[in-house]
Structures are given as C-alpha cells and as structure tokens.
Amino acid sequence: MDRVRAGAAVALSAVLHLVTWAVAVGGVLLVVLGWETVVQPVLGLILLGLAVHLRPPADPVDADGVLRRTDAPRLFSLLDDIARALGGRSCDAVRLTPGFEVRAVRHGLRGTRLDLGLALWATLTPQQRVACLAQALAGLTGTDVSRHLLVRTALRIGSRPVAPSDDSAALRERAFATPRTSRRTDDLAEAAGRFRVDNALSRWTVWLVTWPLRQVVRLVRRLVAPLAAEAERRSDASAAEVASTEAAVAALTRREAAPALDTELRRLAVEARAFGREDASDALWGRLASHTANLPAAPSPGGAARSRAGLLAAAEPRPARVTLDPEAAAALERELEPAGRAVARRYIRDVAGLPG
Incomplete structure (x- = not known):
C-alpha cells in the first residue's frame, strides 16, 4: 500500500509539472507565432503569467x-x-x-x-x-x-495566496454605482475603487483557473x-x-x-x-x-x-x-x-x- 501511495504521489506530481510546463510553452508559442495578431500575444502573456504563478517558489536562503x-x-x-x-x-x-x-x-x-x-x-x-x-x-x-x-x-506549486478579497462585493458596488453628485470630485476615488475591483476580479479568475491544480496538490499532500x-x-x-x-x-x-x-x-x-x-x-x-x-x-x-x-x-x-x-x-x-x-x-x- 505504501508503494502504491508513493507511486501515485510521484505520478501526480509529474503531471502537475507537465501542466505547468505546457502552460508556459503554450504561452511562448502564442506570443512568438501569433505576433501578427492582437489576441494571441495577449493570451500568450496571460498563460505566461499563469505559469509564473504556478511555478514552485524559490526556497529563500539568507546568505x-x-x-x-x-x-x-x-x-x-x-x-x-x-x-x-x-x-x-x-x-x-x-x-x-x-x-x-x-x-x-x-x-x-x-x-x-x-x-x-x-x-x-x-x-x-x-x-x-x-x-x-x-x-x-x-x-x-x-x-x-x-x-x-x-x-x-x-507541493509548493500554487502556494502563493490567491484567495479573493473579502470585500470584493462592496468594491464592485462602489465602483459601478452612479456618482452621487459630480464625477469631477469623485474621479480619484472612483479610479481607486475600480482598480481594487479589477484586482479582486483578477484574483477571482486566478483562483478559479488554478482550483483544479490546487486540488491535485491537496491530494498529493494527503497521499504523502x-x-x-x-x-x-x-x-x-x-x-x-x-x-x-x-x-x-x-x-x-x-x-x-x-x-x-x-x-x-x-x-x-x-x-x-x-x-x-x-x-x-x-x-x-x-x-x-x-x-x-x-x-x-x-x-x-x-x-x-x-x-x-x-x-x-x-x-x-x-x-x-x-x-x-x-x-x-x-x-x-x-x-x-x-x-x-x-x-x-x-x-x-x-x-x-x-x-x-
């Protein structure tokens, strides 16, 4: 049974690394080969950003x-x-x-x-x-x-926190609401609110996209x-x-x-x-x-x-x-x-x- 657990953990870990490399290679190919278009390089950059997020973080060593x-x-x-x-x-x-x-x-x-x-x-x-x-x-x-x-x-893949902000709903209401008086006086506040909403939405997106991989990591952790x-x-x-x-x-x-x-x-x-x-x-x-x-x-x-x-x-x-x-x-x-x-x-x- 222990050998089965160990073999399954190694196999699932290999799959996680292959997925990360596939995302990175796909992003590079979209940027390089689709440079004449607009959509493909953008998608490639998104995939590269996702691959960077999924990579195992470097082990910090204080020299x-x-x-x-x-x-x-x-x-x-x-x-x-x-x-x-x-x-x-x-x-x-x-x-x-x-x-x-x-x-x-x-x-x-x-x-x-x-x-x-x-x-x-x-x-x-x-x-x-x-x-x-x-x-x-x-x-x-x-x-x-x-x-x-x-x-x-x-086990360190996707270990960076990606949990959505707890106040994302309030931020959406604040950013998408019609200004009460004058947009001139509220421009800075509205821009800041929209920026925070965009950040929350992007974290939601990363959280949803990486959810399957994080479940595989949890399974590997339970196996080992x-x-x-x-x-x-x-x-x-x-x-x-x-x-x-x-x-x-x-x-x-x-x-x-x-x-x-x-x-x-x-x-x-x-x-x-x-x-x-x-x-x-x-x-x-x-x-x-x-x-x-x-x-x-x-x-x-x-x-x-x-x-x-x-x-x-x-x-x-x-x-x-x-x-x-x-x-x-x-x-x-x-x-x-x-x-x-x-x-x-x-x-x-x-x-x-x-x-x-």
Whole structure:
C-alpha cells in the first residue's frame, strides 16, 4: 500500500509539472507565432503569467545566516560523525534560524541543507542536540517520498495566496454605482475603487483557473502524509540509536514546548528593543536558555508527539553512539556565537517591527 501511495504521489506530481510546463510553452508559442495578431500575444502573456504563478517558489536562503564547512568546522565535524553513525550523508550547508526546529532539507538536484533553529538549540542539553541533529539527518537517509524532487516541488506549486478579497462585493458596488453628485470630485476615488475591483476580479479568475491544480496538490499532500509520518517515526528510532533513547525522548518533549517558549522569546526581543540594550543580541539565546532552565518539569508531549515518544520509551533503551562532552559543547557554542548574534539582531529588529 505504501508503494502504491508513493507511486501515485510521484505520478501526480509529474503531471502537475507537465501542466505547468505546457502552460508556459503554450504561452511562448502564442506570443512568438501569433505576433501578427492582437489576441494571441495577449493570451500568450496571460498563460505566461499563469505559469509564473504556478511555478514552485524559490526556497529563500539568507546568505548571512548560512554556514559552510569553513565557517563552522566543529559543527560540520559533529554532523559528519552523526551521518556516519546513521550510514548516510551529511549536509552541504547549515542555515541558522531563530525558530524552534531542526530539520534537514533537500534543495536543487542533490544539495542538502540543515535548518538549525537557535531558539530550540539554546534550550537543549548537549546530548539532546545530538538527538535533534540525528533525527534531522536520518530523514535524508530514509525513503520519505515527500523529499522526492518531483513531490517536494509539486507541493509548493500554487502556494502563493490567491484567495479573493473579502470585500470584493462592496468594491464592485462602489465602483459601478452612479456618482452621487459630480464625477469631477469623485474621479480619484472612483479610479481607486475600480482598480481594487479589477484586482479582486483578477484574483477571482486566478483562483478559479488554478482550483483544479490546487486540488491535485491537496491530494498529493494527503497521499504523502502517512508516509511522512512513518518516516518520522523511523527517524526518531535512528535518533535514539545514535544519541540514546533518553536524549531522543527529552528532545522530542522539548520541541513540544515550543509555543510557550516562542512567547517568551518574543517578549525578550520586544523588551530588548524597547530598552535599547546594547548587549541584547549577545544575550538573547542565553536568556531564553535561563528561562527554560527555571521552568518546572517539561510537560509531556501531546497528540502525535506523545505517540512518538511512547514508541521510543517502550522500545529497548539504546546507549549513545555519538556523544558531545561539555568541552566540545562549549567550543561549539563559541563557534556559533558570531552567527547566532547576527540572527538574534535580525530577530529583535523584525519582531519589534522597527527599521534598522
């Protein structure tokens, strides 16, 4: 059954890409071959615009937050040790983010990148960090169909919001109504209203035209969801084998506390910006770690996370195969400190909503 699901997901994803390419090629042909007419180039431009909308959006990469091997040799050495223990490959780059997740993603044809959330990283013990890294890298060595090139790009097709404006009906009434007194005094308002109506109508058109493709994307997502969940459980088991069962369960539990910790992180960022502390970016992650250490025992995870943690706890306990001693952990902290400071500075600026 899993093979049928995976095959169907890949096939539907291929169809989505073929449709996108067919729309683009058709648009180019209409523009080039029908240049002597008026209608065909216009239709071609419309098709090209639709193809641009349907293309998978590029994966944004902040160059300032991306580390290569020369930037963080200790981190990549740890990743290499974990990858060898898993029997897979390491990552080509590491992107530091202010979030509460650690995940390995594929980009391009064969590239791999680790997204390392510094907020989560700061709240973990050294061995729990090993568990998170192992769980992320294990996803690259498995057979998760959602990481297939065709599938992962198809899932992002049409991801741009195209929902019609909620006040489109009111805009139509305003734009198409007869002016109450003088058109001279209302010209600017009427033009603005008509522009907004045209925009709403065009979004309605795009929404209707892309509706079938978006339903196919939803079907692909439903096909890969159980396969991705099974792959996640296998990654949990691999993390327990590499970093120990205790560390894997504790790291999973800490991840489930992310919503509460995210609220505290935002409060710290706003406070730092409001009081203009010069050392705010230096101390942000440390203050979050101190707050986490002073919390009562971490709550047990719920939902799917509870099931995953229960499966790990019920299995035979595994000792650690890759360890991170306090000295190595401290050296790794010093290595990530400059880049982490830059990420904290941007996070404080963005959360506060102020320039610079």
